[in-house]
Amino acid sequence: MFLLSRLFLFLTQTAEARQKANRDAYLSEAADLYDLEFRMRKLDREATIAHPSWQTAR
Template sequence: MFLLTRLFLFLTQTAEERQKANNDAYLAEAADLYDLEFRMRKLDREAAVAHPAWQAAR
């Protein structure tokens, strides 16, 4: 039943919703404030690499 529920959620969520949920879970695992800030900067760097400024949406 758990697997069926997870499959249903996977099929109904958009890619952006899944990415946000993964990022939120990753940030929630931070041990302290410094670890949280490190993780936030890491996610920001990864987002900047995935979407360079010169490829801005029109």
């Protein structure tokens, strides 16, 4: 039953919603403020690498 409910959630959520939920879960696992800041910077760096500034639409 758990697997079925997870499958239903996976199919009904958008990709952006799943990505946001994963980011929030990752950030919530931080042990302290320094770990949280490290994780935030890491996510920012990954987002920058995935979408260079010259590829963004204006």
